[in-house]
Amino acid sequence: MSAEKTIVPRRSLLYMPGANRRALEKAQSIDCDTIIFDLEDAVAGSAKAQARAQVEAALGDYQYGYRELVVRCNALETEWGMDDLRTFATAPISALLFPKIESSEQISRIKKELAALGSTLPLWIMIETPGGVLNLQHVAADSSVTCLVMGTSDLVKELRAQHTPSRSNLDYALQHCVLVARHLRKDIFDGVHLDFRNLQRLRDACEAGRAMGFDGKTLIHPDQVPIANEIFGYGQDDLDHARAVLDTWHRASEQGRGVAELDGQLIENLHAEEARRIVAQAQALARRETTAGDREPAPIC
Numbered sequence: 001m002s003a004e005k006t007i008v009p010r011r012s013l014l015y016m017p018g019a020n021r022r023a024l025e026k027a028q029s030i031d032c033d034t035i036i037f038d039l040e041d042a043v044a045g046s047a048k049a050q051a052r053a054q055v056e057a058a059l060g061d062y063q064y065g066y067r068e069l070v071v072r073c074n075a076l077e078t079e080w081g082m083d084d085l086r087t088f089a090t091a092p093i094s095a096l097l098f099p100k101i102e103s104s105e106q107i108s109r110i111k112k113e114l115a116a117l118g119s120t121l122p123l124w125i126m127i128e129t130p131g132g133v134l135n136l137q138h139v140a141a142d143s144s145v146t147c148l149v150m151g152t153s154d155l156v157k158e159l160r161a162q163h164t165p166s167r168s169n170l171d172y173a174l175q176h177c178v179l180v181a182r183h184l185r186k187d188i189f190d191g192v193h194l195d196f197r198n199l200q201r202l203r204d205a206c207e208a209g210r211a212m213g214f215d216g217k218t219l220i221h222p223d224q225v226p227i228a229n230e231i232f233g234y235g236q237d238d239l240d241h242a243r244a245v246l247d248t249w250h251r252a253s254e255q256g257r258g259v260a261e262l263d264g265q266l267i268e269n270l271h272a273e274e275a276r277r278i279v280a281q282a283q284a285l286a287r288r289e290t291t292a293g294d295r296e297p298a299p300i301c
Contacts, residue, residue: 007277007280007281007284008033008068008187008284009033009233009281009284009285009288010033010034010068010147010187010189010215010216011033011215011216011217011228011229011231011232011233012031012032012033012034012216012217012219012224012225012228012229012232013032013033013034013035013036013070013149013189013216013217013218013219014027014030014032014034014035014036014218014219014220014222014224014225015036015038015042015072015192015218015219015220016035016036016037016038017038017042017043017051018037018038018039018042018043018051018052018054018055019042019043019044019047019050019051019054021054024037024054024055024058024062025058025062026222027062027064027067028062028063028064028065030222030225031225031226031229032067032219032222032225032228032229033067033068033216033229034067034068034069034070034216035064035067035068035069035070036070036071036072036097036218037055037058037069037070037071037072038072039051039052039055039071039072039073039074039080039084040072040073040074040075040099041099045080048074048080049080049083052080052083052084052087055071055088056087056088056091059091059092059093066288066289068094069092069093069094070093070094070095070096070097070124071084071088071091071093071096071097072096072097072098072099072126073085073088073096073097073098073099074099075098075099075100076098076106076109076110076113082113085110085113085114085117086117088121089113089114089117089118089119089121090117090118090119090121093121094121094122095121095122095123095124095146095147096110096114096121096122096123096124097123097124097125097126097149098110098123098124098125098126099126099128099151099154100126100128100129100132100151100154101125101126101127101132101139102129102131102132102135102139103131103135103139104138104139104142106139107123107125107139107142107144107145110123111123111142111144122144122145122146122147123142123144123145123146124145124146124147124148124149125139125140125145125147125148125149126149126150126151127148127149127150127151127155127177128150128151128152128153128154128155128158129154129155129158130155130158130159132155133155133173133176133177136148136176136177136180137180137183137184140180140181140184140186141184145186146186146187147186147187147188147189148177148180148181148186148187148188148189149188149189149191149218150174150177150188150189150190150191150214150218151191152167152170152174152190152191152192153191153192153194155170155173155191156170159173163194165201165204166208167205167208174190174212175212178212178213178214181213182213187215187216188213188214188215189214189215189216189217189218190205190206190209190212190214190216190217190218191218192217192218192219192220193205193206193217193219193220193224194220196220196221196223196224197223199223199224199227202224202227202228203227203231205217206227206228206231206232207231209231209232210231210232214232215232216228216232217231217232233281233285234278234281234282238278239278239279239282241275242274242275242276242278242279242282243275243279244262245262245267245271245272245275246272246275246276246279248260248261248262248267249267249269249271249272249275252267
């Protein structure tokens, strides 16, 4: 199956607190690729039931258009987890996201409960503990797990580390998780940037995350969305170059050559594969925009 048929743009993934009714409404006009309806960290214990009900209602009442919809449930080990699971097991969403996953036993339990509810929803898992990082290759190999999400705030706490602008103290953990994701051919998304009003720091973090290999960035504020879309996306120059690479490669292949040259740079099959991915994402976004209409991002107050 070609990348063009399977690629899903996930440059920007915006956490939307389920307890904030206004936020759920405003999310209809925010140009993020994915909305993560959050029932966990962003919701106080006393508001869990209310948040769950509001997200369930929003899925029926609001039109989120092209946006991929994911619900972050509370862990099944908590008093709220099973109610979250029952409510959204067959909801019109793309996946369920579960926090603090460290073992295959957790995945097995979630799958068993979902099967009992007649659900085959894909699972996204959060990597936010030392155990989650160290056991990731085994846990994420399960076919029901389709995407990986870094929970860097909790990871810093669990490591007894500190938040630093460069995040160099997390390099090993982040690189290990990206390596596992690439090995398993699954998307992986970088953790949130807490200093949400400092957009230059966000840009720096997005550029570092993309350079490390992340597919997108999880976000906590609508103002962060345009930067994530820019850094984890591709501009017209990128698209033009990718098409030129493919044209050059096709001509070389037709002539029986295994390498080609474009603007003084060697072109091999690996460059053609990357070019195909860039073109496929651009085509996916173009198809989405033809059905979405013109929408302006709106702030959440």
